[in-house]
Amino acid sequence: MKKNKISTLIFGLFLTSFLAINETTYAQQTIEKTTNKTSISTKVLNEILEKNRALYKDGKVADYIPELGKMNAKAIAFSVVDENGKIINVGDVSQKFTIQSISKIISLMIAVNEKGEKNIFDKIGYFGTDKPFNYFANLDNSGKPLNPMMNAGAILTTSLIDGEGEIPFQKILEMVRFITKNPSIDYNKSVYNSEKDTGNRNRGMFYVMKNTGLIDGDEEKLNNYFKQCSIEITAEDLAKIGYFFAHHCTRFDGDKTYQNPELAKLIQAQMMVAGMYEFSGEYARTVGLPSKSGVGGGISVSVPGKIGIGTFSPSLDSHGNSLAGYHMILDLVNRYKLGLFD
Template sequence: MNNNSFLLSAKGICIAAFLSFNTMYAQKTAEIPTISEKTLSSILEKNRTYYTQGKVADYIPELGKMDAKAIAFSVVEKNGRVLNVGDVYKKFTMQSISKIVALMIAVKENGEAGVFDKMGYFGTDQPFNHFSNLETTGKPLNPMMNAGAILTTSLISGEGEKPFLKILDMVRYITGNQTIEYNTSVYQSEKSTGHRNRGMFYLMKNNGLISGNEDQLDNYFKQCSIELTAEDLAKIGYFFANDCIRFDGDDRYKNAEMSRLILSQMLIAGMYEFSGEYARTVGLPSKSGVGGGITVSVPGKMGIGVFSPALDKHGNSAAGYHMILDLARQYDLSLF
């Protein structure tokens, strides 16, 4: 093959690759067809019985009182339209989903470097409450596991419960729901049984990452005890999916870089040791909590919230995962 033929051939390959990429990009950025309540209801009913394959968390005694059969499914579309099916008024605690809101506030106050100098961006193959490398490198792997989340909350400024109140106020703002409160019974239950988290707190204090007292750990227990609904979770998913713009268009916290940071952490660590497989099957930034909720962000498009308290072996909602998986497949929502 002479040089001209080679160049023409290479040029043809490049053009073909470019066109292929453009086609794929167009498919992924195309508007999603309108989702109906009938569709959500159908997906919910199909996956309702997955609760039998999970178990309600009972290592925090108050969580063990949840009805395993409860289930809800919510979507907030790009125009702010809200769709709800199932037990839409059923309240549950945020648990680890609160970590993404705390991370936003900590980064807003300290800058990204001010937070991530003290912890990693890493994923993990360990459960959410694993000590990971605290005893070796001395730093948490990421802000989504308990150790990193406890440290994140400790970085929010203010005395006493002020850091917690900042998280609560931000959750109220994002959801547009000023009635949201924390469940004092769950908080007391978490505090009285949270010895593993207490151990992480003191290891990080010993390593010089935390300088305060157990008030900071109490703030973490309180943020995990914030109570909301699947609709509220869908609105949180929408907020981070759309550059920190609220579902009703309020853009006072608009910040594309913040959104990218939160979404990247949700994608690599939001479902704990299941995050890699979840990225392969669902392919969307998501954050679960042991209260049975999962919030999902479809970047630039929508937010999804699910609730079913029976958890799989990874600590994620069993029915919730399968509802998200079916919706993602039906509407080709995966990023990949």
């Protein structure tokens, strides 16, 4: 009987010690996670920026749109909106540049809000691709655009937003202003005119889709697409956009006007599979986060449930993605284990 009591007592002491050790370990892990959440600082961002500053030499500023070719290749900026909505900026944070293809996630959000996901994706695929952003050979014979992140799909998406004339563009502009809480944002008329004057490939996509019945209306619908790409923003604005979708369409200051977990999930999924064009598969392997790039040199990144990241460097790689921007994001993700697969 005494042996049983002693055995029970020893087991109880062992169990208490085991639970205490595990509780301490769990507490340490929690402290470490909390520390990681708040340790992104100006110092860290500046270190990463300076490490990658010279990468502009290995890329090329986009010049197929003449106005874009005027950007200073050496300009570079890095911005984070942390989990508490705090904004951390380094580099040329006041430098404005055009949003270009990053606008596609905003137009997709508006179109789906108005028409529903099914109505939009009856006309557009969910596919990733190994093709560049301006590919459209598949459109012939009534083919659908591969996804809303490539130009053909984005042109169609914008054409599906309700309203005559430039109303669809104004909706996109107002949504960008809302998400960033920056009412001064506008579009660059010189870039718009440059895109319109040289955008014959996009014009070809528009008319192929019009010919197959995917698009109704005249070129004003295409002009809305050129205008949305010409919206001027900063790296900070891109970080706020990344935060917005990372938090179920909640603004960095906590405004839940457009809160919609399912829509945020859709947008981030498209960013993940096609947001970096034909580099998206490799990017998913190395960075592992929903991201959208633009040939203006910006990249917007969502770390689901956590932070938003915005980078700017106009010197692009062969895929049309910011070279320094990619490497800054990669370094930050590796340092804090931010990737979805870490």
